[in-house]
Amino acid sequence: MKYETRKDEIIQTSAILFQKKGYSAVTMRDIAKSMGIKAASLYNHIESKQEILSDIIMSLAEQFTEQMKIIKNSDDSSVDKLKNIVALHVNITSHNQFGMASLNNDWMHLEVELECYLKLRKNYENDFRNIIEKGIEDNELVNGNPEVILFSMLSTLRSLYLWLPKKEDLDIQKFTNELSLVLIKGINK
Amino acid sequence: MKYETRKDEIIQTSAILFQKKGYSAVTMRDIAKSMGIKAASLYNHIESKQEILSDIIMSLAEQFTEQMKIIKNSDDSSVDKLKNIVALHVNITSHNQFGMASLNNDWMHLEVELECYLKLRKNYENDFRNIIEKGIEDNELVNGNPEVILFSMLSTLRSLYLWLPKKEDLDIQKFTNELSLVLIKGINK
DNA sequence: GTCTATAGCGCGATAGAC
């Protein structure tokens, strides 16, 4: 069976539509039509359109938070921690292509959960930054601007949702290694 | 004077609002309110909401197309061409922070101009890819996967609009150099 | 659990006074 519950089907169907046009441009009628039912029927399974968005975004934000906690508390070197962060983004994105679009582009349309989301996001970025700064301090990384390094890596990792779907027959493990090489070792010969 | 024409003011004001909430979530009443007039008055200067979006996106797309033509036809090395592309993105983004958000996130809401936009975008990516492939061929760049290199660089450059505004007292030249270093030389010691 | 019907509201855009 493709979906565990009808609510699950609504959320996954919505995520696909939200990726294409964004939360605001997708109507309840669009979602219902994709499922072959009428818009009013959706409300037997969900409270509101807002609840759909909130479910998509917050479950992903919590996955990132949980995994980052494991990575930052490990005994790995800073470079290995960065590689684990790359792998984390590739893994979550490959299992939630569509939801990642909402996480990146539609978080500002959250209502009650907005503040909580922003806090999780800020903490994640701080953990990421601390790992980079520790790597520079320990002479594992070049003595560059940690903000620029953070920005570059995070921008690439946050864009994975746009790019992974294009490579359907992708070997995830191989791709993760290639991306780590480009992001960490650079491209200059 | 801050704006050349009233139409120019509408477009720049809209770009700021589009960055915050996206094209679909911004209403003509929002735009008018930001300018201290009523929504109906906007229509003395523009044809439609769609025209605002189209003006923002297409003028930027044409700037990128024009500058890429100069870069790809120059006699520079591949690495220098890549550095010029970095500088191009930093320059355009620093002068059009808000419009770059629409270029990245709201292009799918274009109507008559959608096809033209997609063509310009595809050509731009092809030119970028060719420069990377030439660099690998000539042994200037490491023998990595050119698609992964393209993806990583383009993701970072396309996210600049999110990041440049946070660094208000930024030395553009210095930042361009730092970013080129990170993207091309990598961060590993 | 899905349907039809519809409430209540806000949207983009237009008409016409000033």
Added chain:
DNA sequence: GTCTATCGCGCTATAGAC
């Protein structure tokens, strides 16, 4: 060039039959 008033439509969400 801006205003008030309004049209026609589509939106989220609800009520109640089946």
